[in-house]
Amino acid sequence: MTDRILIIDFGSQVTQLIARRVRESGVYCEIHPFNSLDASTLERYRPKAIILSGGPSSVMASEAPLAPQAVFEMGVPVLGICYGEQAMCAQLGGTVESSDHREFGRADLEITDDCVLFDGLWSIGSKQQVWMSHGDRVTGLPDGFRTVAVSKGAPFAAIANDERRCYGVQFHPEVVHTLDGAKLLRNFTHHVANCRGDWTMAAFRDQAIAKIKDQVGDGRVICGLSGGVDSSVAAVLLHEAIGDQLTCIFVDHGLLRLNEAEQVVDLFRDHYHIKLVHRDAVDLFLGKLAGETDPETKRKIIGGLFIDVFDEEAHKIGGADFLAQGTLYPDVIESVSFDGGPSVTIKSHHNVGGLPERMNMSLVEPLRELFKDEVRALGRELGLPDDMVGRHPFPGPGLAIRIPGQDITPERLEILRKADHIYLDEIRRAGLYDDIWQAFAVLLPVRTVGVMGDLRSYDYACALRAVTSTDGMTADSFPFEHDFLARTATRIINEVPGINRVTYDVTSKPPGTIEWE
Ligand code: XMP
Numbered sequence: 179m180t181d182r183i184l185i186i187d188f189g190s191q192v193t194q195l196i197a198r199r200v201r202e203s204g205v206y207c208e209i210h211p212f213n214s215l216d217a218s219t220l221e222r223y224r225p226k227a228i229i230l231s232g233g234p235s236s237v238m239a240s241e242a243p244l245a246p247q248a249v250f251e252m253g254v255p256v257l258g259i260c261y262g263e264q265a266m267c268a269q270l271g272g273t274v275e276s277s278d279h280r281e282f283g284r285a286d287l288e289i290t291d292d293c294v295l296f297d298g299l300w301s302i303g304s305k306q307q308v309w310m311s312h313g314d315r316v317t318g319l320p321d322g323f324r325t326v327a328v329s330k331g332a333p334f335a336a337i338a339n340d341e342r343r344c345y346g347v348q349f350h351p352e353v354v355h356t357l358d359g360a361k362l363l364r365n366f367t368h369h370v371a372n373c374r375g376d377w378t379m380a381a382f383r384d385q386a387i388a389k390i391k392d393q394v395g396d397g398r399v400i401c402g403l404s405g406g407v408d409s410s411v412a413a414v415l416l417h418e419a420i421g422d423q424l425t426c427i428f429v430d431h432g433l434l435r436l437n438e439a440e441q442v443v444d445l446f447r448d449h450y451h452i453k454l455v456h457r458d459a460v461d462l463f464l465g466k467l468a469g470e471t472d473p474e475t476k477r478k479i480i481g482g483l484f485i486d487v488f489d490e491e492a493h494k495i496g497g498a499d500f501l502a503q504g505t506l507y508p509d510v511i512e513s514v515s516f517d518g519g520p521s522v523t524i525k526s527h528h529n530v531g532g533l534p535e536r537m538n539m540s541l542v543e544p545l546r547e548l549f550k551d552e553v554r555a556l557g558r559e560l561g562l563p564d565d566m567v568g569r570h571p572f573p574g575p576g577l578a579i580r581i582p583g584q585d586i587t588p589e590r591l592e593i594l595r596k597a598d599h600i601y602l603d604e605i606r607r608a609g610l611y612d613d614i615w616q617a618f619a620v621l622l623p624v625r626t627v628g629v630m631g632d633l634r635s636y637d638y639a640c641a642l643r644a645v646t647s648t649d650g651m652t653a654d655s656f657p658f659e660h661d662f663l664a665r666t667a668t669r670i671i672n673e674v675p676g677i678n679r680v681t682y683d684v685t686s687k688p689p690g691t692i693e694w695e
Pocket of ligand 1: 526571575650
């Protein structure tokens with residue numbers, strides 16, 4: 179059985195980063211909320227070690243979140259991070275107090291004693307840069323613990339109990355500002371917990387194939403293909419596992435980029451020989467979108483139609499027992515929310531959220547344990563071409579949300595496709611594609627005056643957008659050289675009839691969003 183680490187989540191903003199670091203060191207792990215576990219679920223999970231995350235609460239509060247006591251009685255190593263250290267201390271008989279010295283940001287850690295967590299990294303007496311974010315702090319250690327590092331605001335900045343194999347750090351080793359943080363976590367997983375570090379994408383691929391075969395048996399599976407990374411990787415993985423029991427359905431809504439529909443058909447039908455239904459629904463979608471300019475209405479129309487068409491095609495091929503989806507781990511992790519109340523909907527992204535309910539089939543979700551970059555690694559392992567695996571995200575409603583404030587017509591789509599294609603071509607030529615999270619053109623609802631040769635032009639303006647981001651939640655505009663922008667603008671204006679002005683969007687998110695609608 180693969181070694182597994184359990185991460186117990188107390189609601190920190192950066193819990194996912196702990197999982198990322200652990201997996202990067204070749205060890206499988208999962209995140210579970212503190213209140214979802216009891217002794218029997220812990221027993222069944224059979225972790226090699228447990229990590230307690232940080233969190234926004236105070237151990238001093240009356241209803242403070244705690245780890246199930248069984249965590250400390252299973253005999254497996256435990257590492258408490260920030261709030262996790264405080265909870266561990268409180269639960270094992272130590273004391274925690276509020277401090278007037280809040281430590282936030284970079285801090286100096288002074289190593290005061292040997293510790294297996296510091297092996298090969300930090301020696302006694304040295305100072306190390308770590309990242310802190312805490313108000314409360316440990317003030318009295320439980321029996322059997324010793325202090326191994328201190329900082330200005332935390333007299334027990336790192337603590338150890340080698341006999342119990344329990345460790346605590348007040349800082350956050352999972353964030354990059356703790357310079358050796360990933361190595362420290364590796365010391366915990368590999369040297370304290372003795373994990374083998376053999377969780378690779380090759381191993382995952384074999385396990386996933388066995389799991390799919392086991393789940394599906396001789397049943398039939400359908401899978402929606404969008405041309406994006408997740409559904410593509412899911413489809414190829416499923417095809418390896420069950421061959422012709424899989425049929426993919428590709429609904430072409432006419433809102434894709436230049437040549438994208440052909441590429442999907444070429445790759446999956448002609449190259450991989452996957453059974454593929456290609457439904458050209460362009461007229462249907464554009465017909466229903468005619469006259470609509472409101473972003474949310476457009477999303478609803480597209481999402482609803484997509485489900486109808488998909489369902490129709492699935493019936494035509496005689497239905498299936500399973501619906502495959504490219505759901506990823508970040509969508510699965512149940513986050514712990516302390517502030518209650520739903521957050522405001524800025525945009526309704528779940529375009530096809532209703533599909534599983536409507537179709538009443540069991541779900542196959544072979545990527546639900548993976549982060550996005552792991553899906554890319556799996557795609558490479560499966561031999562998918564690099565330009566497919568490294569693709570920027572593309573929204574479900576496609577180009578419909580990149581023609582803001584105006585009717586979506588074939589002519590406008592055509593203009594936008596050409597401009598977008600030139601922009602991405604220039605980005606690739608400049609070798610910048612992989613440095614950018616997402617880049618695209620937007621056709622603006624405004625015409626401007628220009629001179630082309632000796633003639634007056636009165637054409638559309640287009641905006642270029644490119645952002646850097648790690649998860650799409652926040653983003654910065656990409657700092658292109660001026661020459662690049664000038665060159666791209668010239669090409670677009672010369673090569674795309676209908677556009678005579680190009681602007682670059684420098685808005686960050688927040689306060690902007692990545693898409694214009
Ligand atoms: P925003 O514009 O909200 O975008 O900053 C964040 C990320 O989400 C994508 N996006 C969507 N994806 N359906 C999708 O599947 C949508 O309706 C949708 N709207 C935005 C956007 O492209 C970016 O990657």
